[in-house]
Amino acid sequence: MVNKNIKSKEMTEKKDCQDLAVVSRAASVCTKHGIPVLPACPPNGEQIGHGGNAFCLKTTLTTGKGEVEVVVKQLLPSRGLSLALGLGELVSEAALLARVAGVAGVPRLYGIVLDPPALVTSFDGPHTLFEVVTQRPRRVSDEAVVRAVRQVCCAVAALHARRVTHNDIKSNNVVVRQHSDGTLTPCLIDLGNSALLGQAIFPRGQLRWEDHRFLAPELVAGEPSSAASDVFSLGHMMTTFVKFCKPHSEAGQLLGRLGARATAKCPNQRPPLQELIACLQSGLGRASTHCNLS
Structure with missing residues (x-):
């Protein structure tokens, strides 16, 4: 019994030392990246x-x-x-x-x-964009939804300008603050799957696209992340919002058209992100076609 207690104590001390080393290495990484x-x-x-x-x-x-x-x-x-x-x-x-x-x-x-x-x-909002769009009765207009989608696209474009892909874009990963005038301020959260442009995030052949339809097929297959793979997820989000828009509304038709183009199976057939942003702005009657990518 004494020997077992000694061995158990030694194992605990060894684990504590290993944990201290892990924390020390992590602290060094944080210092390097300004965390x-x-x-x-x-x-x-x-x-x-x-x-x-x-x-x-x-x-x-x-x-x-x-x-x-x-x-x-x-x-x-x-x-x-x-x-x-x-x-x-x-x-x-x-x-x-x-x-x-x-x-x-x-x-x-x-x-x-x-x-x-x-x-x-x-903390950037109490509700997800999915919750706000699907609530009944809905308290925001179709135009406010399009405007929020455009802002999310601008945030993604800004990530790409820093050489980062999100790789997990969906309406449940967008939180919003809802204002008294009916407008929304969205924030794209959960960068747990994010990576530098060109990095693969999934092992080849281990995932089925049918289980992850909001992600680009090539990303799920283990190919490198790209601006086009994020565009696919943005397009999927747009298409899911169409059925919650008023029948035959201009906003719903716009989201449907852009979503269909952005979810093309071939990455080269998807429109560039800035083109999506310009089309969304045009649909909102905005004069500017550029985002602040700071």
């Missing part, structure tokens, strides 16, 4: 979302400018990831958020907690 390291998670708050990999809590963070509403993303314990793998995932996402800092329509990175791993970003 703020927070000493501890903000207080627990309200759970506002979860997916296959993580769950999110809404809470507050005290900053030099006072308290701000934030989202704390933590990995699901059921995944059984080691500290190294779990922390690696969140550090990678934080590094990409740091790379696109200042881009309109993307969450602001406040920092990362190393142990237990947690990612802290801005």
Whole structure:
């Protein structure tokens, strides 16, 4: 019994040393990419979302400018990831958020907690774009939906200008603030699948496109991510909104036409993102055809 206790203690000490080494390496990566390291998670708050990999809590963070509403993303314990793998995932996402800092329509990175791993970003809306579009009775116009889609396209274009692809664009990954005049301010969240342009994110031959129809077929097949693969997902989002628009409305017809072109199976047959943006602006009667890609 004594020997077992000694062995158990030695194994615990070994794991603690390994975890310290993992945290130390992660801290070095954070310093390299300019990622703020927070000493501890903000207080627990309200759970506002979860997916296959993580769950999110809404809470507050005290900053030099006072308290701000934030989202704390933590990995699901059921995944059984080691500290190294779990922390690696969140550090990678934080590094990409740091790379696109200042881009309109993307969450602001406040920092990362190393142990237990947690990612802290801005809270940018209480509802998803899917919820707002599909609610009955709906409180926003078809034109407001088109305008929100255009803003999401501009955010994606800004990511591409920083050499980043999102790779998980869908209406449940867009949160919105709804204003009294009926307009929406969207924010494209969850950069967990994001990568540098040209990087593949899925293993070849391990996923079926039929199970991931909102993603470009070539991306699911294991090909490198591209601007065209994000365009496909934007097009899929547009086509899903058509049935929630008023019958024969100009907004619905516009989304349907653009969505059909953007979801072409061949990447070369999809329109460039700036062309989609220009068409959406034209449909809204806007004079400008350019986005701010800061």
